[in-house]
Amino acid sequence: MNIRYQQIKGRSLGFYALIAGLGIFILATLGSVYFIEHHGHYVTGMSNRFVWGMPHVFALFLIISASGALNVASIASVFQKKLYKPLSRLSGLVSLALLMGGLMxxxxxxxxxxxxxxxxxxxxxxxxxxxxxxxxxxxxVVVAVYLWMMFERRLNKFTFKAGLIAFTWRLILxxxxxxxxxxxxxxxxxxxxIMAPMFIIMSFAFGLAFFILILMASYKWSERPLGDAIVNRLGNLLGVFVAAVMYFVAVKHLGSMYLAENAGIENFILFGEHIYTPLFWYAQIILGGLIPMALIYHPALRGNRSTLGLASLLVLIGGVVQLYVIIIGGQAYPMEMFPGKEILEGYGDIAAYSPSLAEIVLGIGGVAVALIAVTFLVKFLPFLPESLADEISDPHYKTK
Amino acid sequence: MSKKLNRRDFIKSTTAVTAGVATISSGITLTTFAAEDSPVTNEKRWGMLIDTNKLTESNIDDMVNVCQEENGWGSETHSTGAQKPDWIKKVKVRDKTTGKIDMLPMMCQHCEQPPCVDVCPTNASMKREDGVVLVDKHLCIGCRYCMMACPYGSRSFVHEDLSNQKEHMPRGKGTVESCTLCVHRVDKGGIPACAEAVSSDGVIFGDLYDANSKINQTLKKIQSTQIRADLNLNTGIRYSGI
Incomplete structure (x- = not known):
């Protein structure tokens, strides 16, 4: 059956409330930026030891999510999976919006x-x-061209090539x-x-979690049908990606521990007495990994959209925490400057970082910018299929 | 016959103009330091030998103080301890096995293969031909990637507005800075302020390549080391006694 794309009406109170809420947050973000840039970075928790702080946590989280959000489109055009095809336009849009937020x-x-x-x-x-x-x-540029090939019927035949370029580009990115x-x-x-492939697999998980949440929210709020075939398939895929992230995290830490040089930092993160150890085990691994997998794969919860939504949200929270542990935890522990020696003075203590409100608002502001861009664009351009009911989207649908 | 400007010609001409402007403007670079008499060449390699056995704690404190005085850093009012610049600092280390304690001054090690220069996206971090590693404050966008890359934690970020700067050492909020090996003195035939502050042979400054220089001759005689020598960065600052 043919897929018909249609802008959302965007006239409901909820739509305006969403825009207004995000808008206010973005204004607060601009205020924080002015505050930081006017005074200088001394008003942040960053220092010469914590060179990169909360803004980088969110920026990198959004940038890697952006490349991952494009996967849905890639699966459709590069790997020719028909089920994902109607989702391609939204996938490209979410991807660009997240990248914009992150870069901002x-x-x-x-x-x-x-x-x-x-x-x-x-x-x-x-x-x-x-x-x-x-x-x-x-x-x-690449994703904009890709979207153009998808939107313009005469150019649809180039979608495979444009998709292949975009997929390759995102892997390199x-x-x-x-x-x-x-x-x-x-x-x-x-x-x-291993940081490079680990970031790629993290992008798969975080990008898909963003995509699932945006897809389910936009179909629910615009009261359009969204069938189980798509939602369940995306859910399963998210579970696989989350497991893959945990595998990479395990390999990274095990491999790193093998080197005596890294014993200090690994003990600090994995078994230390600072905030990073509970963040790693409870927030990143349990809350952002094991619980989402249980929510996705537990037989009693299969096909349940609320739990899939919760699982996606937890994957995102776990993702922010993972980047916090990597970026902030990695800087908190001193570099091994004098192997075999202990530094008593001048450098080498475990540094403490407490992010200021302005930094946190700036970081979350990136998410707000990404979401407002998606919200506006689905109103003005036909990104979303009118219906994603199973009989329309599922190529293997059988009338019962 | 007058020719009507069509779209293709318009694009062609604007592209040419843009390319022209880009070419010219990319040539305009403000250089931080320039030698007055002779150009900086790679025939020299400035370096420093620090003998910790000959330095007392107060020597090292003096080195830090004169550097602050010479280059005008350290009087920032808003920055916290960890936010204040640290062009040179006193580091105290203890051997984990023997318990031997050493004290040394740490600053930019002026590597031959500086990681900060490799990672800098805009070429603001640069190495002069004579081995001095500097930051071009006009090109620095304040991304702080060099601070992540420096194995010695030798770079500082300016966290606040500055006043009363030294004429020879322009600094700026939102940019990164570090020890310049006092190029403003060295280019005029002088030696870095910290080396001058130590009267003993604890600090020897000179041209590492020059076989007649004191630093070259001393390094041939005594045992010396580079910090994180395993990284193969070939630092210009050498240490003896640790």
Whole structure:
């Protein structure tokens, strides 16, 4: 059956309330940015030890989620799975919106955001950051073209090629994001090439969780039919991705522990007495990994949308925590500057970070920007199929 | 015959103009320091040998104080301890096995292969031909990636507005900075302020390549080391006694 795409009406009270709520949050975000940039970073919890703080946690969380949110479209156009095809446009949109939110946070946390033009014109090609600037900008172009091929009926035949380019691009992009950390040779917390594939698999899970929540919310609020075939399939896929993330986390830590050089940082994160250990075990592993898997795979909860929604939300919360443990926990522990020696003074204590409100608001502001972009665009462009009922979307649907 | 400007020509000409402007403007770079008499060449490699056995704690404190005085950092009013700049700091270490305690001054190690220069997206972190690693404050966007990459924690971020800066050492809120090996002195034939502050042979500054220099000759004679030598960065700052 043909899929008909249609803008949402967007005239309900709920729609305006959502826009207003997000808008107020974005205003608060701009206020925080002004506050930080006007005074300088001394008003944040960041320091010369905590070089990157809460804004980076959210920025990287959104950027890796962005590349993962494109997966649904890739599965449809590159791997030719018909069930996912009607979701492709939304997948592209969510992906661009999340990237926009993430980049906004990243740029607004710079010491000199006014010099963005320098970052766009001066490139050091040995720098992973410089590569990422090109990869992020390119991603906007590649996904925009991809969406255009999907929207324009005459160009539909190019969807496979555009999708293949976008899929390849996103894999390289997340490799770049992971390598920001993977190539930091001096820091025991990061120096591991596994960071790149781990970030890719994290992007699969976080991006899909965002996608599921946005899909279910938009169909519920616009009162359009959404069949079980799609929802259950996405749920199962999320479970697989969450398991894969946990596998990579296990391999990363086990591999790292094997090196005597890394014993300090691994003990600090996994068995330490600071906030990072409970965050790792309770929030990242249990709340963001095991519980979502149980919610998805427990036979009694199969097909239950509320629990799938909760599972997706927990995956996202676990994701933010995971990045917090990686970025903040990794900086809290000192670098191994004098192997065999203990530093008594001058450097080397375990540093304490307490994020300021402005930083947290800026970070969450990135999520608000992404959500408001999706909300507006589904009103003005036909991103969402009128119906995703099983008889329309499921190629294997059989009338009972 | 006057030719009507069609869309293709318009695009062509605007592209040419844009490319032209981009080419010209990319050539305009404000350089932080420039040698006055002779150009900086790679025939020299500035370095410093720090002998911790010859340095007392008060020597090291002096080194920190004169650096602050010379370069005008450390009087920030709003920044917390961990936010204040730290171009040079006193580090005390204890051997885990023997319990031997050493004290040393730590600053930018002026690596031959500086990780900060590798990671800097805008080329703001740079290494001069003579081995001095600097930050071009006009190009620094304050991303702090260099601070993540530096194995020595030697870089500082300016967390607040500054006043009463030294003329020879421009600094700015939202950019990264570190020890410049006092290039403003060295380029005029002088030596870094911290080296000058120590009267003994505890700190020797000079050209590592010059076979007649004191630093070169001393390094040939005595046992010395580089911090995190395993990273193979070939630092310009060498230590003896630790």
């Amino acid at each position: 946070v990243l740029v607004l946390d710079l010491g000199r955001p006014d010099r963005l033009i320098v970052a766009m014109t001066e490139y050091n090609f040995k720098s992973i950051f410089a590569w990422n600037i090109i990869l992020y900008n390119g991603f906007f 997340t490799t770049g994001t992971g390598s920001i950390f993977g190539f930091l040779v001096a820091r025991q917390a990061y120096d591991a090439v």
